Amino acid sequence: MKKVAVIGAGLAGSEAAYKIAEEGFKVDLYEMRPKKTTPAHRTGLFAELVCSNSLGGKDITTGAGLLKExxxxxxxxxxxxAEEFSVPAGGALAVDREKFSRQITEKLEKHPNINVIRKEITEIPEGYSHVVIATGPLTSEEFSKEIQKLTGEEYLYFYDAIAPTVDAETVDFSKGFWGDRYGRGEGDYFxxxxxxxxxxxxxxxxxxGEQVPLKDFERAVFFEGCLPVEEMARRGKQTLLFGPMKPVGLVDPKTGKQPFAVVQLRKENREGTLLSMVGFQTKLKYPEQKRIFRLIPALKDATFVRLGSIHRNTFIQSQKVLQPTLQMKKHPHILFAGQITGVEGYAASAATGILAGINVVRMLKGKEPLVPPETTMLGGLVRYITEPKKELQPMNPNFALLPPADKKVKDKKKRKLLKAQRALKGMERFALEWRR
Known part of the structure; x- marks a missing residue:
């Protein structure tokens, strides 16, 4: 029987391996952790969430919400x-990180068609009919060199920053209030x-504040959707008041007025013992993070169980080397999936893993690989990263990737709803088509 190699057990790799295995094909799933770790990961669990515990909005009129549907x-x-191990987060789908990753790890390790191999891959393994590369934006240096030789293209890169996590018991809850913007949700943010x-x-x-210095041969290229908070602040004194510290839609019940500024804390686990600082990704040095963030009155005596950090995220020039099926143009039996392709966000990363898995299954069955309809969010994403352009910038799922609505509607939310409904109908058809 033909066997498939999936390299990397992050969100994309986990999805790809599971999809292929569920269709009855044997998969060798390679994961280097915990034998070799990365600057951001902390465990050897599959699908570990390193930047935030939120998979984005749930509403289908948000890009991430539609993609998850x-x-x-x-x-x-x-x-x-994620839905099984969700924690309250207003309109977002947030999870208990450890329980979420542990469940996926156990599900894949116990699958009869998946063989987990804990080792670092430094070259494309031989003896497989198909290979899915889903090593993510933190691909090891040695395997990065191998991929670079394989693609024949230089890498693009940017820096991604992680927000701090606070011990809830050390927060002064008298210096703020629980509530969601405009009263939406169940008051899941402090x-x-x-x-x-x-x-x-x-x-x-x-x-x-003093920052972690970059190496001489590296230059900072930050993804706009995940800018370090100090980088945002340098754009002007008011920038944060229109960004992560905006008070719009919030009313302090003690005063009946909108605060001048707020810092929102979101529950990291079901018990609410861990709270993450929303939008506070940073590359400040650890002592500086503690000193500066404790200037926030509610965090004056806070214990930071996880401080922010900076790491290099790497991705290929998919517009030059990949087909919309996620196959390589030069080596069609090799597919890429996840953030290494240039998609951004947990949902987008996982979704490309599903598509890679689907197309491997089709090829194993002697069928042509498929591309989701352009009216779907997944179809819009893969077209964006693979269509010709001079330079690829990482892309989150968003409605600008979709064609205009079939009917002209002035109301922005109604336009999104029409696009979302059309997308789901298109994906329903695709879900039936790929099995034919």
């Missing part, structure tokens, strides 16, 4: 597990309140 139609193990004077001091210290 499409993934459910395709039998996503990631979305199924809003740390700052006065204008407190914000001024916080801003001054933030922009002057």
């Amino acid at each position: 499409e993934m459910k139609l395709l039998g996503s193990v990631v979305v199924e597990t 809003n740390c309140v700052l006065t204008e004077e407190e914000y001024e001091e916080f801003y001054r210290q933030l922009v002057s």
